[in-house]
Amino acid sequence: MSANWERMTGLIAATPTPFDAEGQVALGSIEPLAEQLSASGVAAVFVCGTTGECSSLTVEERRQVTQRWRDVLRGSALRLVVHVGSNCLADSAALAAHAAAVGADAVAALTPHYFKPRDVETLVQCMRPIASQCGELPFYFYDIPSMTGVGLSMPKFLDLAAHELPNLVGLKFTNTDMTALQHCLQASDAAWEILWGVDEVLLAAWALGVRGAVGSSYNFTAPLYLQALEAAERGDLLTARQHQYQAVERIELLARYGYLAALKYCLSCRGVPMGSVRLPMNGLTAETQHHLHHELLAAGLID
Numbered sequence: 001m002s003a004n005w006e007r008m009t010g011l012i013a014a015t016p017t018p019f020d021a022e023g024q025v026a027l028g029s030i031e032p033l034a035e036q037l038s039a040s041g042v043a044a045v046f047v048c049g050t051t052g053e054c055s056s057l058t059v060e061e062r063r064q065v066t067q068r069w070r071d072v073l074r075g076s077a078l079r080l081v082v083h084v085g086s087n088c089l090a091d092s093a094a095l096a097a098h099a100a101a102v103g104a105d106a107v108a109a110l111t112p113h114y115f116k117p118r119d120v121e122t123l124v125q126c127m128r129p130i131a132s133q134c135g136e137l138p139f140y141f142y143d144i145p146s147m148t149g150v151g152l153s154m155p156k157f158l159d160l161a162a163h164e165l166p167n168l169v170g171l172k173f174t175n176t177d178m179t180a181l182q183h184c185l186q187a188s189d190a191a192w193e194i195l196w197g198v199d200e201v202l203l204a205a206w207a208l209g210v211r212g213a214v215g216s217s218y219n220f221t222a223p224l225y226l227q228a229l230e231a232a233e234r235g236d237l238l239t240a241r242q243h244q245y246q247a248v249e250r251i252e253l254l255a256r257y258g259y260l261a262a263l264k265y266c267l268s269c270r271g272v273p274m275g276s277v278r279l280p281m282n283g284l285t286a287e288t289q290h291h292l293h294h295e296l297l298a299a300g301l302i303d
């Protein structure tokens with residue numbers, strides 16, 4: 001494991017990538033987003049991941065976004081995790097090297113998912129050239145089978161990768177297999193860090209021992225999750241469950257309109273221009289924006 005590893009705890013916002021009216025990356029929106037996230041209580045940001053539309057960005061755009069986040073966060077308490085996964089392992093390795101060069105705090109990568117690794121051994125081989133370009137930076141494998149279609153055993157991955165990836169520190173586990181989660185949390189005498197990635201059941205994962213979580217909804221409702229976790233810590237499970245369910249309702253509100261487009265609209269209404277989403281996702285029409293705006297107001301998500 002990385003000698004420089006400091007565990008990631010608390011909420012880590014999976015940030016969207018801002019675009020301008022022409023659909024180009026709008027780096028100027030990163031600073032106000034960072035300010036809002038810092039004020040909301042999140043501990044770190046996870047950039048250029050699923051929420052960041054990584055598969056719709058060019059390699060150069062991903063470098064620009066990473067560099068801007070690094071520049072904005074200098075002197076901030078927020079830590080920076082850069083996702084570098086793609087279908088091209090050479091691109092992923094180059095992005096990992098760039099993240100290390102600019103001073104990211106950690107790197108993560110999902111599996112290639114067009115041509116898919118068929119077994120855990122192959123998956124470990126795929127991660128080796130990426131992790132090796134991170135220097136001593138902590139490296140996380142990003143398991144998200146709902147998007148990649150790759151549903152390999154994560155306990156087995158940790159067991160095999162421990163001998164092959166010296167800077168591997170754990171997983172970003174966006175997977176509802178709670179039994180596998182428990183195996184990962186207990187593997188190697190609880191040595192691995194498992195960052196939870198399913199916001200809707202954060203409280204359940206926390207009860208099992210998770211202490212760090214990466215999620216898109218922490219961009220707009222982090223204080224509610226923090227209240228849920230604080231209530232759980234003091235033994236008030238009824239309040240904790242109520243707050244968790246409120247978070248679920250907010251996520252479902254956005255999902256009815258197309259989750260990522262609605263998330264970007266919500267942040268734009270909060271003073272951080274985010275633009276729309278890139279194809280193949282669909283943006284909001286004027287009519288859906290109108291209806292969404294009223295629902296966001298009623299839910300207290302915007303003023």
